[in-house]
Amino acid sequence: MNSASTRHGSRARLSPGLGTHSCRLSEVEGPARLASTGLELKLLNRLISMGLAPGREVLVISRGRSGVLLEVDNSMIFVGRGVARLLACEVCDRGR
């Protein structure tokens, strides 16, 4: 079971056994899995080269009007709100 403390960003993984639902990255705080979407190729390339490939698990550390701050593979990446709104992801039903 996913017992992530989403407010404080403790280590958490999406549990495959739990129900998940899709939403936008800008709406999430806590663990999420990036989903494949119809992003334009240029943006997709940039995201992938920085480690934000579809299917990758990320942890949204904090979100606000500027965008989201997330952790992926032990690195912290800021994604502006415009892009965070475009990025689809899957979260556990409890992780939203």
Add this chain to the structure above:
Amino acid sequence: MDAKIVLFGHPNVGKSVLFNQLTGLTAIVSNYPGTTVEVYEGEARVEGFRLRILDAPGAYSLLATNEAEDVARRLLLEGRPDLVVQVADATSLRRHLYLTLELMELGLPLILVLNQVDRAEKVGIKINEEELERVLGIPVVLTAAVEGRGIRELLKTIIDVLRSGRVPSPPRLSPEIEESLAKLEDHLIDKLSPELRRFSRALASLVMLGDEGFSHLTEGMPGEFVEHLEKLGRDLALARAELASAICERVVVSGEKALKPSVIDRLLVRPAAGLIIASSIMLAVVWSMLAVIHEIGHRLPSTLYYGLYEPIVRGSLDSALPDGLIKYVLIGDSPGIYSSLGLLTTGVFFVFFMILPCLFILYLVLGVLEDSGLLPRLAVPFDAPLRKMGACGEAMCPMVAGSGCSIVGMFATRILRTEKARFIASFIQWIGIPCMAEQVMIWLVLGSYGPTYVALLYAVLLATTIITGLVLNALLPGGEEPLIMEIPPWRRPQLKNVLKKTVVRLREFLLKGTPLVLMGVLVVNLLYYTGLIGTLAGFLGPVVSGLFNLPGHVAASLVIGVLRKDVAVGVLRAVAPGMTALQMLTAVAVVTLYFPCVGSLVVTLKELGPKRTLLMIVIMIIITIVVGGLLGFLSRLYPG
């Protein structure tokens, strides 16, 4: 035997630290992406090899998205390297393997260095390097460059690879992608120059991924194939990412969490809180530095200069030299620091008693800020306001670097992704951010009227920058790129590194800045000696006196400002004594705004081209007339 080696990798993974370890040189190392935007070159001699080592700017991918990444890529495609050393962060291998797979397509000998292995070990991350070597087919070396660990092994591996000349095979992806890549390669091969032909597969990948720099290569291809390219590019990018992930699963045993976001990190994404935090930190830093500089500016002249240096120099030369040009040039004809204008009096005072001690403090603080990881964090809260001015949050790093020296700041704008953002960020540096040496002079010259006037000057510069930015954003064409930015971990600044950077920067000032400072003092001195100052004042009088309400002799400062702005501000008290506080504020604002210094002008010409540079100069002159005119009007209203 000579061999050319390129250090390549993501920004902020320790390439420059590794470069320093391999070559014994001192490339500036900081904790923010984009510290290196130029190519540094050094040398190492090992086992009969003369290794020319090049430290490339950081790049996330071969698909260049800014000038710095383009410089790095050109180093590989056009620089004829014998070997590429990819430097990756051992704590986040998965993110770096994508670039490894891209580099493997180049068909150049390749070594993968997993740096910061000390950090990885600390958090229990284990990497099976033998398995990684086997899967990738390239040598893998673990290093902790800061400690010098793994450097000997790396040099040995470099020699082995150079001797064997072994080249990695490109990673094999799905049959459909491979078939399309081969087809595209066939189309491209005849269009490529002989030099680029060896990279035909890598270039086919880049074309497929939609690289704008190579889009012309699709001309003449069947229309339906070109239309299909975008889908193929998407498949290629996703397949590579999946492969990188699969390799990582095989070779890495995850440890604990290596990243510990702070409260500040969490608040950054909230615009109001982020801006308040960032601005408070910057203000606290600036005002504490101001206090230190104020102390230096008052104590050094009275103790060391007047107490020791001047009696010796003036005392001996005054009686030894006959009256005439040489004596006038060396020590002037009056004893005051500002009024003497001699090379050995005012010139030496400016360089050694005023600018250097203050720069030492300022560079120390800048070094601490750079190494702590604070600078890239400023990009987040400042992104929205800067976008309204046509720039973006990433422009904060070049702008803070530009507060040291605008030449460095101009180069650093290479990390920005649009021409418009580069233009506006460069322009902001020209008008809104005086270099540190000039700031030292501002604090000392204008600060002598009270700190309020220094604050007023900054307010004038800030307001001018904001208004100009808003106008330029509305007028200039060009889109914007979203902010996606890696935030480095917080690090405790290492005193050794901060001191090393400070020494490198001070040496740079001594070698390149000091001759110009002395030349500036010499020019003013000669203007007085020859009486040309009167002619100049008469010529520029209608603007300087009529519009700005300043004494005509301030024209001398404007002439010097082209050489060095710090000297131009420094001599204001000498050329126009008795100015009121508002007049001094006007004079300093005009000197800061009207024209860039020669160093900054040359770099801007090189980086942005003559057309844009000329446009910037025209806008600057208009701004100076408006702002200087307004301040001049105020100084007439309040003559006291």
